[in-house]
Amino acid sequence: MQVAPPPSRLLDHVLSSHQFGRSLLEAVFARARSLGGVRDRRLSGRIMATLFYEPSTRTRLSFESAMLRLGGAVIGTEAAREFSSVIKGETLEDTIRMVSAYADVIVLRHDQAGAAARAAAVSDVPVINAGDGPGEHPTQALLDLFTIENELGRIEGVDVVFCGDLRYGRTARSLVLLLSQFPGVRMSFVAPDVVQIGADIRALLDERGVPYRLNDSLHAVVPEADVIYQTRIQKERFGDPAEFARARGDTRIGAELMAMLPARSIVMHPLPRVDEIDPGVDDDPRAAYFRQARNGVVVRMALLEMLLA
Ligand code: CP
Numbered sequence: 332m333q334v335a336p337p338p339s340r341l342l343d344h345v346l347s348s349h350q351f352g353r354s355l356l357e358a359v360f361a362r363a364r365s366l367g368g369v370r371d372r373r374l375s376g377r378i379m380a381t382l383f384y385e386p387s388t389r390t391r392l393s394f395e396s397a398m399l400r401l402g403g404a405v406i407g408t409e410a411a412r413e414f415s416s417v418i419k420g421e422t423l424e425d426t427i428r429m430v431s432a433y434a435d436v437i438v439l440r441h442d443q444a445g446a447a448a449r450a451a452a453v454s455d456v457p458v459i460n461a462g463d464g465p466g467e468h469p470t471q472a473l474l475d476l477f478t479i480e481n482e483l484g485r486i487e488g489v490d491v492v493f494c495g496d497l498r499y500g501r502t503a504r505s506l507v508l509l510l511s512q513f514p515g516v517r518m519s520f521v522a523p524d525v526v527q528i529g530a531d532i533r534a535l536l537d538e539r540g541v542p543y544r545l546n547d548s549l550h551a552v553v554p555e556a557d558v559i560y561q562t563r564i565q566k567e568r569f570g571d572p573a574e575f576a577r578a579r580g581d582t583r584i585g586a587e588l589m590a591m592l593p594a595r596s597i598v599m600h601p602l603p604r605v606d607e608i609d610p611g612v613d614d615d616p617r618a619a620y621f622r623q624a625r626n627g628v629v630v631r632m633a634l635l636e637m638l639l640a
């Protein structure tokens with residue numbers, strides 16, 4: 332299959348969904364579709380470093396797969412707090428200064444919001460935010476939006492129900508920022524108060540005139556939903572077990588809720604899931620979460636190519 336030449340460089344770093352306006356989103360998605368996972372050598376000789384201070388399956392391995400499919404090479408460390416010189420007390424800034432001497436692009440996952448921006452400030456090479464604590468996960472949001480367009484054939488006018496951990500859930504925060512640019516989009520946030528979507532996101536939606544509802548029950552909103560975006564309650568972000576227990580709420584998706592969901596709607600989840608979607612839902616054609624995760628490879632190929640073009 333012939334792949335069109337790469338676009339000129341449009342990005343210096345990928346730190347936040349705020350960087351992606353409509354025209355850049357269209358460029359990323361068009362490029363992802365045109366690459367289509369085809370392997371070639373266009374990033375031959377380039378090196379990507381993955382630096383992960385928090386665990387990951389999808390983000391790290393799909394970035395690595397994307398780079399290898401483009402002919403590039405991969406170096407890196409998972410569990411960076413234990414397996415790199417961070418354990419000796421090295422700062423994030425010093426680590427990034429060194430890694431940016433060894434690689435052409437750095438993919439960073441960290442447990443603190445703002446870490447990717449700190450890294451970008453001292454890096455000689457592009458930094459990609461692969462999740463910064465409860466802050467943002469912009470590349471996940473890109474693949475999520477790409478999935479919505481692929482599955483429904485549109486983004487404008489969609490009704491999206493977010494549920495689960497919306498307070499610490501960086502994927503939901505980043506996706507809301509992207510969706511808020513599209514006319515006619517409506518959103519519902521279904522979560523117990525303790526993990527409801529942040530005031531900063533609500534203020535942005537108010538400012539942009541995007542309609543949204545807060546709810547604590549899925550039953551009221553599922554019959555009108557085009558997308559249910561389920562998320563995991565992130566036990567690791569709660570210091571207090573009692574607060575974690577309050578956060579669990581009642582937003583599990585199973586046969587009863589699927590019976591209320593319209594036939595052409597979809598269920599998404601950034602994964603990993605624990606028990607918030609019954610495995611019995613997996614065989615339903617509306618369960619889009621594994622297709623969604625697979626889209627991570629082509630979207631990340633497009634991003635790497637844009638950053639390294
Ligand atoms: N969706 C996501 O970020 O998954 P991982 O934690 O496995 O990378």
